[in-house]
Amino acid sequence: MKKEEANIKAYEQNYTTMVPGSFAKKMRTCVIWQLIRFIIINLKMLVVVSKSH
């Protein structure tokens, strides 16, 4: 069994959701990728902030 799927229990409340695989989890704290996401998220937030003022 893959580690990331260990918390899913058949026909319990978490059986119908999605779980991230090891690559998706790794990318969450990959500094280079997150620096890129940092810029993109900030730009997206600035657009919403500018639409709200």
Place this chain on the structure above:
Amino acid sequence: MARLVVLGGGVSGHTAATFAAKWLGSQHEVVVVTPNSKWNWIPSNIWVGVGQMTKEEVTFDLAPVYAKAGITYKQAKAVSINPEGSESKEKPFVTVEFTSEEQAGQSEEIEYDYIINATGPKLNFGATPGLDAGHTVSVCTADHAVHASEELAKSIEKMKNGERQKFLIGTGHGMCTCQGAAFEYIFNIEHEINKAGVRDMADIKWISNESFLGDFGMGGLHMKVGGYAVSSKIFTESLFTERGVDWLIGAHVSKVEEGRIEYELLDGSTGEEEFDFSMLIPPFAGVGLKAYNKAGEDITDTVFAPNGFMKVDANYAAGSYENWKASDWPKTYQNPTYDNMFACGIAFAPPHPISKPMSSPNGTPINPTPPRTGMPSGIIGKAVAHSICDRILKGENAPLHESSMADMGAACVASAGKGFFDGTAAAMTVYPVVPDFEKYPGTGRDTDYTFGEIGLAGHWIKHILHYLFIWKAKLKAGWTMIPE
């Protein structure tokens, strides 16, 4: 010279007062009445509650900031408003009771030309029997968070000594808001327990009044990911599953005792949960301000809604959920009876919830009440200050500025663990805050501007925002350039 009195020095009141002082200059007076001597960046209380920040890092003294801004500061709490004056006073006034040690027990009647009610909420721990008895902790104030951190450290120590611990985090009543704060706290606790190497000794459970995970008091949201418009329910359930956190939703906590709570669910069933450590958010209510007319008669019901929040230009007669419209939400935050009174932040009475109202077969209402914190709170405070300044400087008929939560978006960053390299946070934007199903049939929101993702970048943003907003609140160089 005109006088603007601002009741409350939180995010909304502080924003309104500081911008008003800047725009009005020394020709007019801005008075802030707040019972606290310190300003608190509340979003960072989560990190105080897990011992990752100190109280001093999330608070600062208000007096020197207001002195710099030329604002008259009264450390006091407002108890009543006389919007028509009284038999002995021509002008409207607010009665305040001082809370500082030097002036404790003294009161004052402060006359005003305009007033902003930004008192924030009363933390209504008394609404649930036992919630105010110290069996659980809270992160609603910096002091509460310090206490929570101390209790968490004891639990971690017990786990290190081989004693299993059950953590129960969420909302302490069927009518709570601020699920986001509880969400942040449960995952920060999980992160800290992991770091302490005792995750296998902890059972962590979420309990909330949401009808589905990811409702957050705003009816959930759909985010565009990979070409799909995905419900926040999917993302939230995913995170709970990934981090091994169990959940119980649609729950009204009806009683709290030492190490045990009782609850009722939306299906009418009842149950109980045991805990070793619990943080339950209390429901909010108005702070209990009274209002009197010129003859001294009680007109509190005219000025305030039954929940204690001030009535503004909202549609309070919208009726059932099927009739709700985005246009029900207030735009100018002006009191409908007295046009020199405004309310902003949590202090204004919303027309109705955002989430669909639900109740158990026993008639117990169980649904989140609408959030009015964070970015919307600051934007509304600034808009109200702008309206009042225009009326003072340009005349009584100057048009009011509008800032409806049904027309504004919000950026939100929810921490899921603190750490420069291993921290994560869910960074989200939502547009608009209140869904508009006429303009955006289906999800109620513009999915081009509603997105979210979890990662280290979100944590960096939340940490930077901590310093940025404290910088802004201290009115340091360039503070007006930082958006609310």
